[in-house]
Amino acid sequence: MARPRARRRARHPTCPPARRRWRGARGGLPGLLLSRDRGLHGRPRGLADRPGPRDAPLLRRAGPHASPGLRDRALISHAAGRLARGPLILTLDAVHQLAAGLWVGGLAHLLVLAWARASRPWPAETLQRFSRLAQGAVATLAAAAIGLWLLYIGGSGAALGTAYGAMTLTKGVLFLGLLGLGALNFFAVRRLRRDAEVPPLTLRRLVEVEVGGAVTVLFLAAALGSTPPAVDQIADRATLAEVAFRFTPRWPTLSTPTFTELAQASDLTNREAPRTTQDSLWSEYNHNVSGLFVLAMGLLAMMERTGHAPWARNWPLLFVGLGAFLLFRSDPESWPLGPQGFWQSLWDPEVLQHRLLGLLPAIFGVFEWLVRTRRLRDERLALVFPFVCAAAGALLLAHAHTLQNAKEAYLMEVTHLPLAVVGIVVGWSRWLELRLPGRDGAMAGRIWAPCLALIGLLLLFYREI
Structure with missing residues (x-):
């Protein structure tokens, strides 16, 4: 009878390890990824570990914390002011921000874990799983960006003749640069066996630059929020x-x-x-x-x-x-x-x-x-x-x-x-x-x-x- 009581106590929210772990997951998926670095009972583990049954309640509780923030960010963007095609633009904007959060947030937490590991090598499976997450996020991000481009900019005249269009093109150039750095890591990880270990130094340095570039892209995206969309700027366009x-x-x-x-x-x-x-x-x-x-x-x-x-x-x-x-x-x-x-x-x-x-x-x-x-x-x-x-x-x-x-x-x-x-x-x-x-x-x-x-x-x- 002692063993079931111990199991129930470990699942109780007042259990200190569970409480610490839940605090780490309050930020949604990135917080959840970081919190999984250590199990409920203090057993160290890496991101390569598969979630078990005990992770399901945590996943259900972390999701709602991310959803309101994502919804609120979409409602204060340019999408909220578009009366025509409002639901479509809001959906594209929300998906765009979600994909960016998964990619950039994953990169940031990957860098934190790289610093935490110091000189210890990486498990290849960990990097391969993050690579799959990044591929899906980047593909979704690019697809949503194309849709927003067509709705906010439209053509080459608006792209080169307005501040919104030119800044968006610059954002695309920086994005392509980040994809180049990501491709170096992707092909390096793809050649590894699942049970191999990766020396951390070169990977950590490239991830540092990826994070710095990603923060720059987010900074530019924030500046775009105060710039009127190109489709609304007709009279003052440059030729x-x-x-x-x-x-x-x-x-x-x-x-x-x-x-x-x-x-x-x-x-x-x-x-x-x-x-x-x-x-x-x-x-x-x-x-x-x-x-x-x-x-x-x-x-x-x-x-x-x-x-x-x-x-x-x-x-x-x-x-x-x-x-x-x-x-x-x-x-x-x-x-x-x-x-x-x-x-x-x-x-x-x-x-x-x-x-x-x-x-x-x-x-x-x-x-x-x-x-x-x-x-x-x-x-x-x-x-x-x-x-x-x-x-x-x-x-x-x-x-x-x-x-x-x-x-x-x-x-x-x-x-x-x-x-x-x-x-x-x-x-x-x-x-x-x-x-x-x-x-x-x-x-x-x-x-x-x-x-x-x-x-x-x-x-x-x-x-x-």
Whole structure:
């Protein structure tokens, strides 16, 4: 009789292990996956273990906790405002978010478990099961995305002529990059026997980058929530010729109006004032000179990698000059040039983003220089440069200009999207160079310096008029 009582007590919700396990499952499926790392009676087990009869009540209780959140997120998205085809769009949006949650949430928990295992190898069956989950989630995510594309965007004119369409295309490019990383892991796992063990280091490093890229995609998706769908933006669409003009290379003049000329031609105290030719010339000069800085850094970084120019390792100091230039010139209506004070200007979101994008390069430039000259020997500090590169790229994806002319604002913003994507590639390829061992790290290291030079070229040929 003692054994049945013990079994009933273990199932009682006041049993401490069960209570701990239920707390881990409150977040729905991701929480449930993480909670299964240890059984009800404290017996360690991995995700490869099959759920038993005792898991059924937990599965039934975890589901309702995920459903209301998913429903609420769908009801505050663009889908809730569509009167025509409302049920279809709500369903597609909910499925899209569910698939994204399964994929990205699974990646995040896989990374947590990778850190927890430290240097112990992975069971191949665990990775194969997660691979099947990811395949189903990605296929569902892509199918729902195609449906939402047809309903929210429609055609190539809206895709390239509106902020919503261009940001969605950028999101698709990042998604394809994540699929490439996932494919590397997929083919590596597929070749394994079920009873094999996988060395954790390379896999963990690739999953780190996948998680970072997935967070960036979610950040961009959140920014899309505040952007009107392309099908609703008819009057202020840019034409394909206008977009192509902004990306047509032209040798920069590297000439700028003086602050006096700018102040005479433009109302710097009115953010809603029409944009003048002097404004555009001022902005072009800022981008072109910044391009010279970044191009020089990329070329010097490539020279350093050859091993024949050790002096080129000082290239990160150019970031300090770039940051000072941006802080001085980015917002002429604000301190130190304009009448608006420093603290007052920070209330403007656009000015605040410019200040951050000017300050970040100087900070991580100093860190990278100290690391490369071995003044700082902590290997973790070398990760500051790639992390901030990836973070700056993510911020640039959501950077918006507050102009009265919506088309002109979009034509400025669309040129920032490729800069952001290449910046993200710079950050995560440098991350892999530092984190991957041997030849794998060297292969990743060949990517970031040319990409840094490419950013410089894109800035150097930036144009508005």
